[in-house]
Amino acid sequence: MENLKLSHWPDEASDVFTGDGLLDGLPPPVRSSGLDFLLGGARGQGDALTIGQVDPDRLVLGRPEGNDHSVRGPKNPIGPVQGYPETGKDSWRASNDDVIVAAVNKYNAENRYFPGDVAYMTPKLMKAWMMRESGGSPNAFRTDPFQVNKPLDYPKSDEKKRIADLARGQVMTPQTSADAALKWLYYKGHVDSRTGRLVPYQGHYEALRNYNAAPGHSDGISKKSEYANDVLNHAWISYGDWQE
Amino acid sequence: MGIGKSKSTTVACAIAILWCSLQSSDALERNAGIWRVLRAGHFSGPMNDGAHVRAIKGSIDSQGKQYKFWEYEWENKKTGHGGNALLVFEQTRNGLSYMGSYEVAGDDFRGPVHPEIRGKTVFYPYHDIEIMGVKQSMAISFENGPPPTTVPGGVSRFLK
Numbered sequence: 080m081e082n083l084k085l086s087h088w089p090d091e092a093s094d095v096f097t098g099d100g101l102l103d104g105l106p107p108p109v110r111s112s113g114l115d116f117l118l119g120g121a122r123g124q125g126d127a128l129t130i131g132q133v134d135p136d137r138l139v140l141g142r143p144e145g146n147d148h149s150v151r152g153p154k155n156p157i158g159p160v161q162g163y164p165e166t167g168k169d170s171w172r173a174s175n176d177d178v179i180v181a182a183v184n185k186y187n188a189e190n191r192y193f194p195g196d197v198a199y200m201t202p203k204l205m206k207a208w209m210m211r212e213s214g215g216s217p218n219a220f221r222t223d224p225f226q227v228n229k230p231l232d233y234p235k236s237d238e239k240k241r242i243a244d245l246a247r248g249q250v251m252t253p254q255t256s257a258d259a260a261l262k263w264l265y266y267k268g269h270v271d272s273r274t275g276r277l278v279p280y281q282g283h284y285e286a287l288r289n290y291n292a293a294p295g296h297s298d299g300i301s302k303k304s305e306y307a308n309d310v311l312n313h314a315w316i317s318y319g320d321w322q323e
Numbered sequence: 324m325g326i327g328k329s330k331s332t333t334v335a336c337a338i339a340i341l342w343c344s345l346q347s348s349d350a351l352e353r354n355a356g357i358w359r360v361l362r363a364g365h366f367s368g369p370m371n372d373g374a375h376v377r378a379i380k381g382s383i384d385s386q387g388k389q390y391k392f393w394e395y396e397w398e399n400k401k402t403g404h405g406g407n408a409l410l411v412f413e414q415t416r417n418g419l420s421y422m423g424s425y426e427v428a429g430d431d432f433r434g435p436v437h438p439e440i441r442g443k444t445v446f447y448p449y450h451d452i453e454i455m456g457v458k459q460s461m462a463i464s465f466e467n468g469p470p471p472t473t474v475p476g477g478v479s480r481f482l483k
Contacts (some may be wrong), residue, residue, distance in 0.1 A: 088420075108431065124480075128384070145344070157393065193331075226402040226404065229369075229399060229401070229402050231369050231373075231397075231399045231401075232399050232402055232404045235368065235424075235482045235483065236480060236482055238478075252481045268481075270478055272428040273428045273431065273447065273449050273461050274461045274473065274474050274477060275425070275426070275427065275461075275473040275474055275477035275478055275479030276474060276477045276478070277470060277476075277477075277478055286411070291403065291404055291405075292404060292405055292406045292407075293398050293403055293404060293405040294396035294397070294398055294405050294406065294407050294429050294430070295396070295405075295435075296430070296434060297434065300336065301430050301434070302398075302403070302405075
């Protein structure tokens, strides 16, 4: 442990407590390393504190709450999708993990899907799907990460209202986006896009193609097929068997 | 300093012009030709630079009316989502009048599929694949005017 202790806080020891500052008049704080603070073993600091406890007798400088820019990690982390890092300034990409897990659990429970069912959804696939939709946009991530309710995408019929309970122009949150996206995907997976007939669920690949529905081709492949391939491939290379 | 200030002003102006041009390209709306007819007929699909149309040769005469058809496709460049539709017009002495549209896939596993008129149907020559005995070609019959759905019992409806 000795080699983990800091003898001082190098960034504050020399320049903050030199007088003429905002902290004038306050007693100088007793400094210790973060490990000492938790373990309580150094320089007679008394019983160890558990995480979350505060020792009222000791002043340890830290960032005020309002300046804390760190992103709290998800309770149910899914893990990063390849090509979409989640560390440091990119940590926002993990911020919808709990939303995804909740939406997937709700969807599978309401439809009574279990692993092996063709329409069974997993957080891993859903996260890969979300990255394709909004993995480059923190703003989209905070509002409509599945891009399921954009005004120009809104169908002329009442389908989205009837099926996904979405109104045109409705203010979106990650929760409403995830729930509605699953309902919309499920519906799209049931429509034969060529005949317009309702058919048994055609699988996530066809459902994703219909969800995207972009016209045209690029490099010899339809854009919507490229979309579905991209989502499923990212799920596979990121998580292996995403169906587990 | 003067040069630096001038440079920064130039850069700021360039950014402002670029931003304005991007905004205007986003907002580009089509108004001429067939788009004017669509607007007059209260077509509700996007009519911006992500939308494209293509006339289908021929027409269908049915119940004293003459119908003409156009393909329509659109792509939302921000989301990457889009779609295809068949636009239905009535040919009158005063010109074309927009009646409605059906959402229909514009491609199959081999590539783009363009509809054609065969008799009193608009036929989509999807490359035949057979799923459980059903051929996956599709024809919309205008024998009795525009049907409420592309196929009986289908979900692709005739809408403005």
